[in-house]
Amino acid sequence: MSWRAWCALGLAGLLAGCGQKPAPQGVTGNPVRGRLALTQYACHACHQIPGITGSAVHVGPPLEGFAKRRVIARNLPNTPANLARWIREPQKIDPHTAMPALGVSEEDAKDMVAYLLTLD
Numbered sequence: 001m002s003w004r005a006w007c008a009l010g011l012a013g014l015l016a017g018c019g020q021k022p023a024p025q026g027v028t029g030n031p032v033r034g035r036l037a038l039t040q041y042a043c044h045a046c047h048q049i050p051g052i053t054g055s056a057v058h059v060g061p062p063l064e065g066f067a068k069r070r071v072i073a074r075n076l077p078n079t080p081a082n083l084a085r086w087i088r089e090p091q092k093i094d095p096h097t098a099m100p101a102l103g104v105s106e107e108d109a110k111d112m113v114a115y116l117l118t119l120d
């Protein structure tokens with residue numbers, strides 16, 4: 001796991017440097033709350049997510065490396081807004097996707113995005 005993910009978890013809060021790096025442009029959510037929200041909505045029932053304990057599931061792709069990815073869901077540019085849109089309404093982006101809409105609130109989606117974008 002990257003140092004930024006550790007920072008997001010608050011585990012490395014004592015380390016100098018944590019929290020000094022600005023969040024990626026467009027990220028307004030709270031990564032600590034986002035990590036919690038990812039478990040509350042049971043995203044890890046289908047996805048392996050770095051920093052979140054779960055069984056080795058592969059229904060959906062592992063949610064990793066978002067800090068460096070250019071596209072998500074095959075053809076969507078990886079921006080915070082697109083990621084949040086996908087999390088809330090995947091069918092509006094790809095009507096055939098197997099990813100269900102889980103009724104994620106706008107606030108929770110922003111927090112999840114803030115966490116996912118710490119993963120590199």
Ligand code: HEC
Nearest residue numbers: 041042043046059060061072073074087097098099100102
């Ligand atoms: C029922 C299983 C299931 C659940 C629950 C689920 N997903 Fe997914 N997810 C999928 C599948 C399947 C895909 C691949 C979809 C596709 O490419 O059409 C996917 C794709 C994604 C992607 C794009 C991944 C990539 O590599 O581009 C993201 C981001 C994502 N899911 C986030 C979430 C979040 C956040 C939650 C919780 C709110 C969640 N998922 C819950 C099945 C699920």
